[in-house]
Amino acid sequence: MMKVKLFFFVIWEILFLVACQENTKKDNEPLIPEDVVPDKLTIEPESIDLKVGESCQLVVKLNGTPLEGNEVQWTSNSSLLDVDDNGKVTAVDYDEFISGLNIKATVKGGQLFAICRVSVHQLYNYKLRLILKDKGRSEYSLSEPERFLSSRAIERRHKQDIDIDDLDLPISKNYLAQIEEIGGTIIAQSKWLKTVCVQCPDEDLIDKYKELPFVEDVIKVWRGKDREQNQDNYEAYPLYIKNIQDYSFENYAEAWENIALHKGQLLHERGFRGEGIDIAVIDAGFINLPQNSVLNNIRIKGARSFIYEDTNPYNTDEHGIGVVACMATDRSGCYVGTAPDAAYWLLRSEDVISGDYPVEEDYWVAAMEYADSVGVDLVNTSLSYIEYEWPFTSYKYEDMDGRTAMPTRAANIAVDKGIFVVCCAGNGGSWVGTPADSPNVLTVGAVTASGNIGSFTAYGMTVDGRMKPDVMSLGSGVSTIDVNGNVVIKSGTSYASPILCGLVACLWQAYPELTNKQLLDILKRSSDRYVDPALPYGYGICDMEKAFYLAEEM
Structure with a gap:
């Protein structure tokens, strides 16, 4: 019996060993016969660089053989890229914060795929600020100022014993010609600050501009996509009809609180409503103002947009409507502004379509210099510059020292030229922006x-230790006029500024022999906190009756 069991055991061992050898042989055999090559899917080119709007035809090959479009499924991993059924890929947009773009080609129901990596670049247009070392040899002479300044601008200087000097001379035409010869278009310039702003399609021109012997530096102040220029024609001279007879609450109607806070009606009662005073309003836009049923009798001497792409001050943004209305409206029984008899220059410096970029400072300075050249007496600007779109550098608190920022420097010069500048403090923040930080403007x-x-x-202290704002006016719950000619309630320092600016015009009409700097001092002294100024009020609320008598004493 034992021999039988041993026999079967030996037989089982032999069979087991044979089975193991067979399995080992199968494990070692390749899954695919050596003479069969796996399918290989490739895409050509494997990577591409595209500028927005450019296209590239991709080709997919299976084992080296090009495939037809209907054999391939094409997909993009981003909305920035578009790919059609035949593998034509197009860069449709750009976002510098998105990377890893690719096009995927899939065949055989998803079993095989290939990737083409794509980089997209945006072709920007640029606005560049050229800072000049000097203005060059002028074609004009200080002995003939009438060639570059209006008679009113010359008269204002003479009246305040202000010399006409080199700052008044334009930049050399030869310099401007050399700049344009390199390329680009001059869109703004400042004779005061020795700057020229150009629009160009190629940032490589920066190095060429820097090679000019009279150029000190070149700064990017805008980049973006090109847009069509708007060259609309417009009229800037609505009729003016004086229609107010007395000065009761009923005449001012909804505007009563605007003026009564400062006792400004007392100036009107004495016959001082701003007549003979020219006010420039530098703002974001004055949409459809000539067609506004309440504002179409304002005395407008001129209107202009300084935006390169849009020369019409009347076709966008309503901010300037509410600002001008606070001063200029003259509708007895409906609304009467603080300076209804003054004349106005409406100057647009904000490109609301593009967004917030430093180039708006160039536009603002150009508007200020234009206001000077046509001979305005006052400027109201309900604008403030602090923050800009990425990648441009915003201002820091340390920049608000009254002499660094571009608008501040221009405002300081404007005051030195005899202009009274009124500026809003701005809304929000623990410090004011530019040009409100200027020591010479009424903030x-x-x-x-x-x-x-x-x-x-x-509000806050400036870097050099001054309180801003200087004074206060009604800015919370202000009555003004909207784009449809309706009386509306708004809030913002943008409205406080023109309310007071109009009253300054009336006071200056009453005492035209005063200089702008004397007038600034009087307004501060008339305020209810002058003896003990403190933030956030500064010197407080101006009292125009007190200011009237202070001016009389001078």
């Missing part, structure tokens, strides 16, 4: 009708 914050601070008013 206005906002209060309620009861004299309490407007919660949004920007």
Whole structure:
């Protein structure tokens, strides 16, 4: 019996060993016969660089043989790329924060795929600020100022004993010609600050501009996609009809609180409503103002846009409507502004379509210099510059020292040329922006009708230790006029500034022999906190009756 069991055991061992050898042989055999090559899917080119709007035809090959479009499924991993059924890929947009773009080609129901990596670049247009070492040899002479300044501008200087000097001379035409010869288009320039702003399609021109012997530096102040220029024609001279007879609450109607806070009606009662005073309003836009049923009798001497792409001041943005209305409206029984008899220059410096870029400072300075050249007496600017779109550098608190920022420097010069500049403090923040930080402009914050601070008013100490804003006016719950000619309630230092600016015009009409700097001092001294100024009010609320008598004493 034992022999039988041993026999079967030996037989089982032999069979087991044979089975193991067979399995080992199968494990070692290749899955695919050596004479069969796996399918290989490739895409050509494997990577591409495209500028927005450019296209490239991709080709997919299976084992080296090109495939037809209907054999391939094409997909893009981003909306920035478009690919059609035949593998034509197009860069449709650009986002510098998105990377890893690719086009995927898939065949055989997803079993095989190939990837083409794509880089997209945006072709930008640039606006560049050229800072000049000097203005070059002028074609004009200081002995003939009438060739580059209006008679009113010359008269304002003479009246305040201000010399006409080299700052008044334009930049050399030869310099401008050399700049244009390199390429690009001159879109703004400043004779005061020795700058020229050009629009060009190629940032490589920067090095060429720097090679000019009179160029000190070149700064990018805008980049973006090119857009069509708007060269609309417009009229800037609505009829003017004086229609107010007395100065009661009923005449001012909804505008009563605007003026009563400062006792400004007392100037009107004495016959001082701004007549003979020219006010420039530098703002974002004055959409359809000539067609506004309430504002179409304003005395407008001129209107202009300084935006390269849009020369019409009347075709966009309503901000300037509400600002001008606070001063210029003259509709008895509906709304009467603080300077209804003054004449106005409406100057647009904001490119609201592009966004916030430093080039707006170039436009603002150009508008200020234009206002000077046509001979305005006052400028109201309800604008503030602090923050800009990436990648441009925004201002820091340390820049607000009254002499660094471009608009501030221009505002300082404008005051030296005899202009009275009124500026809003801005809304929000623990410090004011430019040009509000200027020591020479009247920076206005906002209060309620009861004299309490407007919660949004920007205020603070400047780097060099001055309080801003200087004074206060109604800016919280202000009555003004909208684009449809309706009386509306708005809030912002943008409205506090023109309310007071109009009253300054009336006071200057009453005492035309005063200089702008004397007038600034009088307004501060007339304010209810002059003896003990403190933030956020500064010197407080101006009292125009007190200011009237202070001016009389001088």
